Amino acid sequence: MRLRSLLFVPGDRPDRMEKALGAGADALILDLEDSVAAAAKHEARRHVAAFLDRNATVPLWVRINPLDTPESEKDLAAILSAHPDGIVLPKAEGGASVAELTRRLTAAGNATAQILAIATETPAAVFQLGSYGGQRRLAGLTWGAEDLPAAVGAATSCEADGSYTPPYEMVRALCLFGAAAAGVAPIETVYPAFRDLDGLAAYAARARRDGFTGMMAIHPAQVPAINAAFTPSVEEVAHARAVVAAFEAQPQAGALSLDGRMIDRPHLVQAQRILAAAAQK
Numbered sequence: 001m002r003l004r005s006l007l008f009v010p011g012d013r014p015d016r017m018e019k020a021l022g023a024g025a026d027a028l029i030l031d032l033e034d035s036v037a038a039a040a041k042h043e044a045r046r047h048v049a050a051f052l053d054r055n056a057t058v059p060l061w062v063r064i065n066p067l068d069t070p071e072s073e074k075d076l077a078a079i080l081s082a083h084p085d086g087i088v089l090p091k092a093e094g095g096a097s098v099a100e101l102t103r104r105l106t107a108a109g110n111a112t113a114q115i116l117a118i119a120t121e122t123p124a125a126v127f128q129l130g131s132y133g134g135q136r137r138l139a140g141l142t143w144g145a146e147d148l149p150a151a152v153g154a155a156t157s158c159e160a161d162g163s164y165t166p167p168y169e170m171v172r173a174l175c176l177f178g179a180a181a182a183g184v185a186p187i188e189t190v191y192p193a194f195r196d197l198d199g200l201a202a203y204a205a206r207a208r209r210d211g212f213t214g215m216m217a218i219h220p221a222q223v224p225a226i227n228a229a230f231t232p233s234v235e236e237v238a239h240a241r242a243v244v245a246a247f248e249a250q251p252q253a254g255a256l257s258l259d260g261r262m263i264d265r266p267h268l269v270q271a272q273r274i275l276a277a278a279a280q281k
Contacts, residue, residue: 001059001085001114002026002280003140003185003214004230005223008063010035011044017051020058023220024227027059032075033066033090041071045078052082061116063088067100080110086139091147092117094128098135105137114139116187119178120171121147129178140185142216143175162199176211188212194219204229213277232278240271240278 007025009016011032020028030051036044052060062084065071068091076087089101098115105113117132119125120143132138145157145168157168164172172189179186188207191200204215204226215226232240246256247268255264 001139003187005215005217005226006061006116006187007217007220007223008035008190011048011062012036012040014047014051017047020220021056023223025058025217025220025223026214026227027061027085028056029061029063029088029216030084031063032071033063041065041074045075049079049082052079052084059085061086061088063090066091067097067104073104076104076108080105080108080113083110084113086114086116089115089117091121091125092119093122093125094119094131095133095135096128096131098132098138102135102137113137116140116142118142118144120144120175122151123148126171126174129174130181132178132182132184135182138182138184140187140214141175141179141182142187142189143172144189145171162193180211185214186212188215190216190218191222192218194222197221197225201225201229230277232274236274237278240274243267243271244275 003026005025006027006029007020007023008029008031009020011030017028017030030048032041032044032048048062052062062075062079064075064087067089087101087105089097092098098117101115115135115137116139119129119132119141126148129141132141145164148171149155149157149168154167157164159165176186188204191203193199200222207215208229214230217223217226242258243263246258246263247253250256255262257263
């Protein structure tokens with residue numbers, strides 16, 4: 001499943017769900033957690049289940065409430081019969097959280113939904129970022145910079161220019177490495193200034209540079225910039241093909257010269273990843 005862009009949509013706004021289908025996102029995240037007030041959760045579950053039942057062409061994920069709350073059981077009971085493509089798990093605390101959600105999905109008769117874990121929202125979660133390997137339903141890890149600073153008493157997670165302070169840059173990096181260690185997609189967090197599309201484009205480009213393969217969005221206007229950032233360019237694809245071809249021509253070589261530069265096995269791995277990303281639909 002291609003996951004360059006994942007667009008959040010409040011679960012109590014069915015009108016926005018319909019509009020979001022045309023945004024061009026690779027997946028929608030129908031939210032039953034933070035964007036829905038407690039009094040509106042029951043109605044939101046009804047709207048989300050009805051929307052899932054329409055079998056939209058865009059993959060549909062649902063962000064449930066945290067596993068340690070009664071709301072999560074109500075969420076799963078309401079939506080699983082409508083077969084969401086995936087579940088977004090907030091406040092995950094390591095592989096054990098994913099295993100528990102997997103158990104609940106299986107017990108409910110759901111054998112197909114994948115899981116995207118939001119893996120940095122509590123202090124305890126940070127110490128579990130290396131524990132996600134071996135979870136068969138896990139599709140990716142993502143992070144956030146809102147709940148964690150509140151949990152530790154930080155005034156903010158950002159510098160005056162919008163960049164993250166060192167503790168939250170560290171958490172971002174650990175999420176990236178945790179996803180790589182688990183063999184799943186690392187998904188960048190949201191860019192809150194949804195009207196700042198130039199800033200978003202620069203932020204998404206940095207995320208891809210660092211190794212993230214996709215990003216979450218909070219507004220449909222953000223989707224084109226995110227898709228562009230995480231789609232290999234024509235030039236990148238051409239270079240990747242040249243790297244692969246060079247090693248295919250000399251399979252025993254450890255290092256080669258291409259266009260006046262040395263390339264070795266890590267360059268081949270990166271080229272193969274670029275070609276795989278370009279081939280995804």
